[in-house]
Amino acid sequence: MSRKAEKKYAYRDRPVLRALEPLAYLAPFLAAVAVFTLYPVINVVMMSFKEGYRMLTGAYDQVGFGNYAYVLGDRYFISALRNTSLYVAVVVPLSTVLSILIANLLNRKVKGMALFQTAYFMPMVTSVTAAGLAWKFMFSRDFGVINQILSWFGVGKINWLQAPEWSLWALIIYGVWSILPFTIILMLSGLQNIDETYYTAARVDGAKSGRIFFRITVPMLAPTIGLVLTINTISTSKVFNEIFPLFNGRPGPSYNLYTVVYYIYDQFYIKWKLGRAAAAAMILFLIIFVVTMLQQVIQRRWSL
Amino acid sequence: MKVDMQGLTKHFGTTVAVDDFTVTLEDGELTSILGPSGCGKSTVLNLLAGILPVTAGRIYFDGEDVTGLPPEHRGIGLVFQNYALYPHMTVMGNISFPLEIQKVPRNEREERARAMAALVHVDRLLHRKPKELSGGQQQRVAIARALVKNPNLLLLDEPLSNLDARLRLEMREEIRRIQQETRVTTVFVTHDQEEAMSISDKIVLMNAGRLQQEAEPQTLYNEPRNQFVADFLGTPPINHLPGRMSGGVFTLAGGQASFPFPRGAGAPEGRDLILAVRSESAHVPDPDEPALFEARVESVYAMGKEVLGYFDIGGHSFRAYLEGDLLPRPGTALPIAFKNRGAFLFDKETGERYL
Numbered sequence: 001m002s003r004k005a006e007k008k009y010a011y012r013d014r015p016v017l018r019a020l021e022p023l024a025y026l027a028p029f030l031a032a033v034a035v036f037t038l039y040p041v042i043n044v045v046m047m048s049f050k051e052g053y054r055m056l057t058g059a060y061d062q063v064g065f066g067n068y069a070y071v072l073g074d075r076y077f078i079s080a081l082r083n084t085s086l087y088v089a090v091v092v093p094l095s096t097v098l099s100i101l102i103a104n105l106l107n108r109k110v111k112g113m114a115l116f117q118t119a120y121f122m123p124m125v126t127s128v129t130a131a132g133l134a135w136k137f138m139f140s141r142d143f144g145v146i147n148q149i150l151s152w153f154g155v156g157k158i159n160w161l162q163a164p165e166w167s168l169w170a171l172i173i174y175g176v177w178s179i180l181p182f183t184i185i186l187m188l189s190g191l192q193n194i195d196e197t198y199y200t201a202a203r204v205d206g207a208k209s210g211r212i213f214f215r216i217t218v219p220m221l222a223p224t225i226g227l228v229l230t231i232n233t234i235s236t237s238k239v240f241n242e243i244f245p246l247f248n249g250r251p252g253p254s255y256n257l258y259t260v261v262y263y264i265y266d267q268f269y270i271k272w273k274l275g276r277a278a279a280a281a282m283i284l285f286l287i288i289f290v291v292t293m294l295q296q297v298i299q300r301r302w303s304l
Numbered sequence: 305m306k307v308d309m310q311g312l313t314k315h316f317g318t319t320v321a322v323d324d325f326t327v328t329l330e331d332g333e334l335t336s337i338l339g340p341s342g343c344g345k346s347t348v349l350n351l352l353a354g355i356l357p358v359t360a361g362r363i364y365f366d367g368e369d370v371t372g373l374p375p376e377h378r379g380i381g382l383v384f385q386n387y388a389l390y391p392h393m394t395v396m397g398n399i400s401f402p403l404e405i406q407k408v409p410r411n412e413r414e415e416r417a418r419a420m421a422a423l424v425h426v427d428r429l430l431h432r433k434p435k436e437l438s439g440g441q442q443q444r445v446a447i448a449r450a451l452v453k454n455p456n457l458l459l460l461d462e463p464l465s466n467l468d469a470r471l472r473l474e475m476r477e478e479i480r481r482i483q484q485e486t487r488v489t490t491v492f493v494t495h496d497q498e499e500a501m502s503i504s505d506k507i508v509l510m511n512a513g514r515l516q517q518e519a520e521p522q523t524l525y526n527e528p529r530n531q532f533v534a535d536f537l538g539t540p541p542i543n544h545l546p547g548r549m550s551g552g553v554f555t556l557a558g559g560q561a562s563f564p565f566p567r568g569a570g571a572p573e574g575r576d577l578i579l580a581v582r583s584e585s586a587h588v589p590d591p592d593e594p595a596l597f598e599a600r601v602e603s604v605y606a607m608g609k610e611v612l613g614y615f616d617i618g619g620h621s622f623r624a625y626l627e628g629d630l631l632p633r634p635g636t637a638l639p640i641a642f643k644n645r646g647a648f649l650f651d652k653e654t655g656e657r658y659l
Contacts, residue, residue, distance in 0.1 A: 197388040200355060205402040205453070206376035215401075219392040 048278035055274055067279035076266075077280060080258035083168060087259065088236045091175045095183050096228055098176065103187035104217065124181040132245025135174050136161065139246070161246060164256040171257065174242055179235065183228055190224025191217070226299040230292055237288050240265065260284045305366050305456040305489045306331045307352070312361035314347050314513075321347040323513040325361070329506075334483050334490040336500035339510035340536070345493045348510070349459050352491060354378050365456065378457070381450030381488075385462040387442045389434040395421065395445050396430040402453045420448040424482060440471045447482060458483070458490040464499060476503055497537050501525070509533055526645055531655035534580050534648055540612070543586065543622035545579040546652060554579060561618025563597040571649045571658035578650045583612065585646030586624035588638050595639030601632045615640065 047053055048068070052061035071077050106117055123131060138145045139160035147157050160170040194217065202212050218225075240261035243251055251258045251266070258266070260280065268277035307329035314322040322344040329335045337345040350356040352363065354375035362371045370378055389398050399420055403413035421427040424444040426437075434442055443463060450458055463479065464472045480503050483490050494500050500507050501521040509516040509524065509532075516536075517529040528534035534542050546557040549571045555562035557576075571577055589595050599615035604626070611626040615638070624640065632638055649659035 195386070195388065197384050197386060198390060201382065201384060201388040202401075202405075204353060204355070204375040204380065204382045205405050207405045211405065216390060220390075222392070 044278045044281055047275055048282045050275050053275040053278075055272075060275070067275040068283070071276050071279045071283065076255075076258050077260075077263050079256070080260045080263040083257055084237060084239060084259045084261075086168060087172060087175060087239050088233060090172050091179060091236045091239075092229060092232045094172075095176050095179045095232060096225060099180055099183035099187045099228070100218070100221065100225070102180070103184050103191055104213070106184065106188055107191045120184055121181045123178050124185075128178065128241045129245050131178065132174065132242060135170075135177070136246055139170050162253045164252060164254050167247065167252045167257050170246060171239070171242060174246060175236065175239060178242065179232060183232060186224055186228050186231075187221065190221050193224075194220045222299075226295070229299075230295055233291060233295065234288055237284065237291075307457060307489065307491075308362075308364035308367075309348070309352070310362045310364070312348065312351060312363065313359045314344070314351060314356065315359045320513050322351065325510075325513075325515050327508050327515060327518055329489060329491065331489055332487045333505040334480070334492060334503060335506045335508060336492045336494055336504040337508045337510060338494055338497060338500040338536075339516075341495055343510045344513040345495075345510050346461055347513075349461050349491060349493050352457070353380055353382055353459055379453075379455050380457045380459055381453065381455035383443075383446045383450045383458070383460045383463050385465060387434075387446040387466075389442055389445055389449070391434050394431050394433055395426060395437070398434065398445055399448045399452050402449060406453065416452055417448070420452045421445075423451070423485065424448045424478070438471075439467050440475055443467065443475055444478070447479070451482075451486060451488065455488065458488045460490065460492045462493055462495070464494070464496070472499070479503065498539070501537070509536060511536075528648065528657065530657055531578060531580065531648075531650035534650070534657075538582055540583050540623050543581045543583060543624075545581070545617070545620050545622060546576065547579060548575065548577060549573055549649070556618040556620055558619050561597065561620075565596070567647070568649045568659050576652035577658070578652050580648045580650055581622065581642055582646035583623045584625050585643040586622065586640055587627060587643065588624075589641035593641060596641050597639075598637045599640050601634050601636050601638060603634055604631060606631065613638075 049063050049065070050060035051064055051066035054060070102120060106113065106120065137143070141147060141157055141159045141162065144160070146160070147155075150158065158166055160166050198216055198220070199212060202216055207215070238261050239259045243257060243259065243262055247253060247257065251262050261284070264277045264280045264284070267273045267280060309325055309327050309329075312322055312325040313320070325344075325348060327335075337348055339345045347356065351358050354370070354373055354377075358371055362369055364370065365378065375382075390401065393401065396414065396417055400413045400417035403416060408416070418427060418430070421430060424447050426441055426444045426448065429437060429441060429445075434445070437445065443466075446463070447460075460479070464475055467475060476499055479492070492500070492503060504521055506518065507521050507524050508518045511532050517524055517533045519527070524533060525537050528537070545554075547555050547562075548557075549555075549565070549568050550573050552564055552566045552569045553562050554565035554568055554577075565579075568577075568579070597617060599617040599622075602614040602616050602621060604614070605612045611631060613624050613626045613632065615622055615624060617640075626632070647659070648657055650657050
């Protein structure tokens with residue numbers, strides 16, 4: 001036996017070394033996860049219980065539920081919760097329905113379809129801020145294209161961005177627009193997984209396109225719809241970036257449009273109340289967690 | 305229902321998938337459309353179903369021109385190769401779906417679906433989803449779904465190709481039974497000659513988009529119209545001995561062997577021919593019977609009930625079934641004779657049959 005083979009044999013004979021080998025390959029990734037994900041998460045959890053926490057010194061007054069008590073009693077946080085829930089409750093179903101319809105249209109084999117697909121996926125490659133500014137102009141009360149179009153139908157001028165009662169709807173419209181492309185891509189890939197023969201079979205039996213859509217396409221798309229609902233619920237719960245360009249960096253025209261993440265940002269960077277920010281983040285996490293779990297349970301009920 | 309296809313032609317771009325195809329399907333019969341893959345048989349089925357528009361030609365159902373009619377108005381039942389059962393519906397849901405489309409009241413459609421399920425023997429599985437069924441059961445459900453609306457024409461597109469060998473045999477008999485019980489005019493597309501031979505009232509053999517021959521299975525086997533038909537049918541494949549006829553003598557290509565073959569005297573002299581012989585038609589004659597030629601044994605395969613010998617004559621090899629307990633050694637020379645049936649002479653170039 002050559003020396004090399006001997007060495008190999010010796011290595012193979014050491015179970016501990018062998019067990020550790022995969023770990024060595026994983027180490028760089030695990031290290032990155034530990035530093036950039038695991039540590040911050042643990043830190044936030046701990047921070048949320050430290051009352052009067054100061055980041056620079058690391059000092060705090062005491063450990064307890066004080067931050068949670070403050071946040072849950074803060075009317076801005078309650079308002080943020082209400083705004084975020086409303087935003088999620090409208091944007092998620094609306095974007096899901098729209099994306100199914102649009103994906104269904106984009107799935108047809110028509111000449112020039114690539115052009116349409118590019119158009120629909122444009123928001124995905126556009127920066128949120130740049131697009132937000134464009135939307136700001138479109139929402140403009142006197143010069144905006146949206147009010148212009150609405151005026152054709154006899155709708156009076158709406159002060160989308162300055163009137164508190166309309167600002168959430170402006171945010172919702174913009175939110176639906178920005179979330180659509182990714183949602184459409186998911187739906188489109190789901191649609192393309194449905195074998196053509198199902199449609200042929202139904203058509204031969206005389207099914208009209210409406211029945212085919214509701215009795216075949218939608219049920220067979222159910223797993224994708226479930227995925228989209230989960231992903232979009234999570235991402236819309238974190239609505240934040242969209243607010244800046246629309247309302248000049250303020251949470252709505254009269255500070256009426258706090259969202260949960262905006263509240264966290266506000267507590268953290270503006271007010272330097274790190275413990276409260278962490279507590280708000282924990283509450284948001286728990287809410288998303290519970291909602292997502294509920295979704296999973298419900299989806300398992302009516303899946304295939 | 306009687307189905308007439310007249311001059312049916314289908315082009316895909318510059319490809320001619322079906323070329324001037326004229327065939328009549330008799331009422332209540334099971335007709336197989338047989339051919340190698342890419343021969344246009346599935347295209348014919350899709351033209352019959354109305355899924356594809358024809359390029360030229362007409363289709364008549366009981367004398368009525370249905371060429372321009374969309375599939376849903378043709379009264380056909382279609383069974384797909386992959387069954388295409390809706391995975392989110394139960395067996396009951398699948399079978400009754402065509403009736404749901406026709407807005408048949410729930411009670412009636414469940415009753416009819418139940419009756420159809422009983423016919424194909426899946427009446428105990430009505431509440432299962434397709435993925436909880438075996439391949440054969442899925443196939444049965446697919447047939448029930450195609451039959452539930454009482455179609456005038458049942459179209460089956462390679463329905464057995466997704467099944468394993470044993471199930472295929474079982475389902476083949478089942479399809480035959482169901483067809484005979486319902487007496488629905490049926491078209492069965494397959495590339496499997498054995499399947500077509502065993503199941504059909506009539507076989508329509510296609511190649512390269514063209515009709516080759518249309519006949520009862522046994523006729524097709526015994527009286528092939530051209531070399532393609534003879535080659536396509538039969539296992540092991542028919543033997544080829546290339547050569548020429550001259551003065552009642554067949555001379556093998558290469559000139560190393562020749563033998564008198566008076567039966568082939570009708571073939572034109574001087575043309576390159578193929579003497580095609582089925583393996584069961586070449587045999588070792590009894591001592592008092594005349595032999596055609598002597599051939600050297602190359603190898604012998606005993607396969608249970610029969611023995612297949614590989615022979616060499618003049619540098620050309622051919623197979624013949626050996627009768628009785630004959631197990632010759634390789635290298636020995638044996639006399640060979642042809643039976644009356646199963647020996648043909650074809651033109652090498654055109655495939656035209658002379659004998």
